[in-house]
Amino acid sequence: MSTESQELDTQSQAIEQVNSGSISLTDLLKVIAGKPKPFDLPEKLPLPAILSDQEKEALAHLPEVFGAVVPDTKRRITLFELPKMLEERLIIDRLVKMLMWRSKHFRTTFLNHFDVEAEDKGLVDEDTQRDSDGHYLVPNEVAIPDSRHRFTWEIAQGAPFVSVSKLKEMSEDPDSGFTRADYLALTEVPKPARVLSEEKTLAAIKENPGLLEHLVKAVTPGRLIGSFHLRNLK
Numbered sequence: 275m276s277t278e279s280q281e282l283d284t285q286s287q288a289i290e291q292v293n294s295g296s297i298s299l300t301d302l303l304k305v306i307a308g309k310p311k312p313f314d315l316p317e318k319l320p321l322p323a324i325l326s327d328q329e330k331e332a333l334a335h336l337p338e339v340f341g342a343v344v345p346d347t348k349r350r351i352t353l354f355e356l357p358k359m360l361e362e363r364l365i366i367d368r369l370v371k372m373l374m375w376r377s378k379h380f381r382t383t384f385l386n387h388f389d390v391e392a393e394d395k396g397l398v399d400e401d402t403q404r405d406s407d408g409h410y411l412v413p414n415e416v417a418i419p420d421s422r423h424r425f426t427w428e429i430a431q432g433a434p435f436v437s438v439s440k441l442k443e444m445s446e447d448p449d450s451g452f453t454r455a456d457y458l459a460l461t462e463v464p465k466p467a468r469v470l471s472e473e474k475t476l477a478a479i480k481e482n483p484g485l486l487e488h489l490v491k492a493v494t495p496g497r498l499i500g501s502f503h504l505r506n507l508k
Contacts, residue, residue, distance in 0.1 A: 285490070289483045292476055299472035300433060302479075306486065307434040307495035313406045325372070332368045339365055381502045382407075388414040388427050403498050411498040417507060426503045432496035436470050440492040452488040460485065 288305045291297035297305075325333075339362040343355045351359065385407075392398045392412050403411045415426040438461060444450040445457035459478040462471040479485050 285486050289479065289486060292479050292483075292486075295476075297476075299470070299475055302476070303434040303436060303493055304496070306490050307493045310403070310495040310497045313404060313408075325376075329368065329372045332365045332372070335365055336369065384416070384425050384502060385409040385427060385500075387416070388412070405498075405500050409500065411500050422507050424505055424507055426505050428501050428503060430499045430501070432499050434496045435494045436489070437492045437494065438468055438470055441470075441488075442468075444488060444491065450488070452485075456482075456485055456488065460489070 284305060288297065288302055291305075292302065339358065342358040342362055343351070345351075386409075389410050391414060392402075392410050397412055398410050405411060411429050413427060413429045415424050417424040441452070441457050441460065444452040445454045456478070459482075460470060460475045461468045462474060463469075475489070479489070
């Protein structure tokens with residue numbers, strides 16, 4: 275069966291569910307949205323890097339400057355204290371940046387591990403969705419020996435998105451077959467802007483199934499979303 279035929283069958287089944295009242299707008303959009311366009315994969319998957327000499331130096335000096343000025347009353351900062359506070363702040367800023375950077379690469383190390391494990395177990399192929407860094411969007415976890423913790427790679431399905439501005443643009447194109455009346459039939463205007471209405475959209479499609487073909491053009495499919503966590507063992 276061709277892709278076009280599959281899409282027509284999918285839309286026909288969706289219309290049947292709309293007519294029977296057995297589908298919500300969110301589920302309808304999931305049905306008609308199709309698969310998201312894959313990200314362009316990076317030429318080389320990211321690898322963690324090492325600390326710079328400046329970052330190592332900042333770590334070494336932190337105990338010397340941390341909390342050097344902590345007034346126990348509400349008062350002015352003295353001229354003698356200002357250089358100490360500057361030194362502490364510069365080191366803190368460098369370390370905060372370093373820790374955020376390290377957290378990102380810490381995540382990369384584990385996601386590379388999960389990627390290799392998924393490949394070794396035959397859980398992925400060329401059609402498996404990946405994130406923008408090229409990591410497989412397949413759930414996984416690893417328990418830490420002699421601890422009550424585990425690192426997890428958790429996957430959630432993002433919701434499809436309907437571009438109301440795309441619907442409006444289509445309604446202003448005389449060749450689109452989608453009219454201003456159709457646009458108004460699918461949307462409503464709670465402040466501050468017009469949005470898609472579930473009640474109106476389902477009712478309009480039930481009355482005019484051809485609207486579904488136009489709605490498909492304004493839908494962006496939801497992507498799988500991966501999130502990396504440190505969690506307690508179940």
